[in-house]
Amino acid sequence: MIAADLLVAQNIGFYLIAAIMVFGAFSVVTTRNVVHAALWLVVVLAGAAAQYILLAAEFVAVTQVLVYIGAVMVLFLFGTMLTRARIGTDSELNNKNWFMGIPVAVLLLATLIIALNDGFGDEQLPTDAPVVTTQQVSDQIFGPYLLPFWALSFVLLAATIGAIVLARRD
Amino acid sequence: MLVNQFLMLGAILFCIGVYGVIARKNAVLVLMSIELILNSVNINLLAFSLRNGSTDGHTFALYIIAVAAAEVGVGLAMVLLMYRNRRSVGLDELSEMKG
Numbered sequence: 242m243i244a245a246d247l248l249v250a251q252n253i254g255f256y257l258i259a260a261i262m263v264f265g266a267f268s269v270v271t272t273r274n275v276v277h278a279a280l281w282l283v284v285v286l287a288g289a290a291a292q293y294i295l296l297a298a299e300f301v302a303v304t305q306v307l308v309y310i311g312a313v314m315v316l317f318l319f320g321t322m323l324t325r326a327r328i329g330t331d332s333e334l335n336n337k338n339w340f341m342g343i344p345v346a347v348l349l350l351a352t353l354i355i356a357l358n359d360g361f362g363d364e365q366l367p368t369d370a371p372v373v374t375t376q377q378v379s380d381q382i383f384g385p386y387l388l389p390f391w392a393l394s395f396v397l398l399a400a401t402i403g404a405i406v407l408a409r410r411d
Numbered sequence: 412m413l414v415n416q417f418l419m420l421g422a423i424l425f426c427i428g429v430y431g432v433i434a435r436k437n438a439v440l441v442l443m444s445i446e447l448i449l450n451s452v453n454i455n456l457l458a459f460s461l462r463n464g465s466t467d468g469h470t471f472a473l474y475i476i477a478v479a480a481a482e483v484g485v486g487l488a489m490v491l492l493m494y495r496n497r498r499s500v501g502l503d504e505l506s507e508m509k510g
Contacts, residue, residue: 248412251412252412252416255412255416255417259416259420262420262424263420263423263424263427266423266424266427266428266447267427269427269431269440269443269444269447270427270428270430270431270434270435270440270444270447275437275439275440278440278443279443282443282446282447285424285447285450286446286450289450289453289454292417292420292454292457293453293454293457293472295412296417296454296457296458296460296461297461298457298460298461298468298469298472300469300473301453301457301469301472301473301476304473304476305453305476308476308477308480309446309450309476309479312480313446313479313480313483316483316484316487317439317442317443317483317487319487320439320442320487320490320491321439323491323494324438324439324490324491324494324500334435334436334437334440335434335435335436336433336434336435336436336503337503339433339434339435339436340434341433341434342429342430342431342432342433342434343430345429345430345433346426346427346429346430346433347426349425349426349429350422350423350426353422353425353426354419354422357415357418357419357422358415361413361414361415361418362415363413363415364413364414364415364462365412365413365414366412366413366414366417366458366461366462367461367462367464368412370461370464373460373466373469377466377469378466378469378470378473381466381467381469381470382470382473386470386474389474390474393474393477393478396477396478396481397477397480397481399481400481400482400484400485401481401484403485403488404484404485404487404488405488407485407488407489407491407492408488408491408492
């Protein structure tokens with residue numbers, strides 16, 4: 242009975258956060274102000290971090306807050322500030338035939354919903370799953386996934402060097 | 412909680428991101444839409460990780476976050492270069508390779 246009550250709370254939390262995230266995502270792709278879009282993206286990313294906590298992934302949630310909301314959003318705001326050309330008008334932000342995106346997105350969503358309903362239906366997530374600890378995650382990264390980790394380090398190095406080379410004035 | 416709750420949320424965010432990539436002309440906003448897509452994939456990975464009782468999804472999600480950070484860095488450097496060369500960040504103005 243206690244577990245059922247707990248699940249109700251989790252469900253309410255999920256749907257509340259999910260509604261906020263979907264609204265925020267809509268605002269990101271429809272707002273006419275680039276800075277507002279960046280701030281709505283913060284709402285979506287924070288909601289995603291909350292969903293990760295609901296999915297018992299605390300380390301990924303903290304990383305999401307640190308990397309996305311901390312670093313990536315600062316980059317986005319800097320990029321917005323440095324490219325303030327003629328922002329503010331809608332014609333500058335959307336393509337001429339932007340409405341073509343609506344049927345594509347709706348068809349894709351319909352296909353995905355049908356496929357997900359077919360595949361998973363009413364399958365429940367395990368309720369008594371233990372929270373994945375940071376130690377388990379690091380055992381994964383530095384154990385079986387060490388080679389991708391090295392590759393990722395080189396990707397980050399190359400991206401850093403590439404960004405510096407691209408953006409410097411000479 | 413159902414598995415489908417999280418997968419549906421991921422699907423909705425993914426489709427909104429796809430719409431943003433198609434509809435937006437401003438390069439910074441296209442990059443933001445790509446972030447939406449990557450986040451929806453992360454939600455899916457973690458949902459499947461919880462469903463299967465493994466930690467592989469967490470590793471993949473962390474790698475995706477790292478790749479997304481690198482992508483934003485390079486992407487915004489390119490946007491900056493584009494703005495410096497032509498005073499605009501409209502993606503439709505990059506038409507030199509159109510022939």
